[in-house]
Amino acid sequence: MNFCLVGAGFSCAVIGRELAGAGHRVTIIDVRDHVAGNCHTERDTETNVMTHVYGPHIFHTDDQEVWEYVNRFTTFKSYVNRVKTTSMGQVFSLPINLHTINQFFGKTMRPDEARAFIEQQADTSIEDPQTFEEQAMRFVGKELYEAFFKGYTQKQWGCHPSELPASILKRLPVRFNYNDNYFFHRFQGMPEHGYTKLVEGILDHPNITVKLSTRFERSMLDEYDHVFFSGPLDGFFDYELGRLGYRTLDFERFTYQGDYQGCAVMNYGEEEVPYTRITEHKHFSPWEEHDGSVCYREYSRECGEEDIPYYPIRLVKEKALLADYVEKARQTDKVTFVGRLGTYRYLDMDVTIREALDTARGFLKCVEEKKPAPAFFVEA
């Protein structure tokens, strides 16, 4: 059969590869002039540093099959994500750990002492936290909340933490040991030659044709037996019910001779500093040597019509509109919506690949059983 996959990010690359492997003809189109979607990496022309063009990406997963899948197409170098934050004139280690607590309060506590101390700091008068602010105050108390969560969250989401749901901060965001590895997952690494090379490897199959700088139009539907759409769900319907809310990012590039900040990601917790973080890309490739350095200051703001949608907002208003679009999608034949934009969810790369593999398998089963494929294999 003849399929069109819209978007050359991980979602459609993986689905396309699975369908091509099953003997179908696959055309992948992307409006951008490169593959890999938001995970795109390229060498900075001035410094030759491998740069994460749409923001820093670290691969981490507990999913063995996904880890083996990505390792089929490129070499992964071991990489441990260690994040720092600048707040109140000092540099602290994130996520908040024993080092952060001892440094912040000027103490030398052992794990149990720190646990008891943080319990004293916590605002226990809040019995059933409803908002992000209440949740953070309940977990860590006012001082840590104000230094590490309040300003950053306000900048990231453009609203006060008291307007965000408690669910954003699910569990106690504190470690009572010196483990500063940002992620807990078993597998963590960085593709040696960047994410774009990895996606190119996935797409390298005789049954796959890639068309870049090409925008999908609904009039193309008739040319294919089925379409997978990883672009914005509301965009597919020309925003006819309104726009789903997103945050977008602006990156301010600058170069430096030497080592600018000594780590890949430095957050800025204070509201007075307009950017949320600075990424120094050469630290993502510690096996390479570069005298020059390229850094991105990252600013978060409301996504306008011409901007790149990054983070879905998914508050009450957006969820209501999402439900209407989901209904429209269900009434549309021959299209399956996938990925972070097609299902309006924040997805890490490993989850994206897991869902793509499951979607491809579910779809091939529909083909085999001669049943129509659903609009969503994963709930939006």
Ligand SMILES: Cc1cc2nc3c(=O)[nH]c(=O)nc-3n(C[C@H](O)[C@H](O)[C@H](O)COP(=O)(O)OP(=O)(O)OC[C@H]3O[C@@H](n4cnc5c(N)ncnc54)[C@H](O)[C@@H]3O)c2cc1C
């Ligand atoms: C700032 C940031 C940092 C992140 N960091 C991490 C991280 O450290 N670790 C991690 O695991 N994940 C991270 N992620 C998540 C990661 O980016 C996603 O998991 C991944 O990009 C999802 O892939 P996708 O294919 O669904 O979407 P995308 O990569 O967005 O691909 C969608 C593609 O569709 C194309 N498209 C859209 N509409 C059309 C159209 N009408 N016609 C043609 N083409 C179209 C777009 O140009 C785009 O290339 C991060 C995300 C962000 C925003």
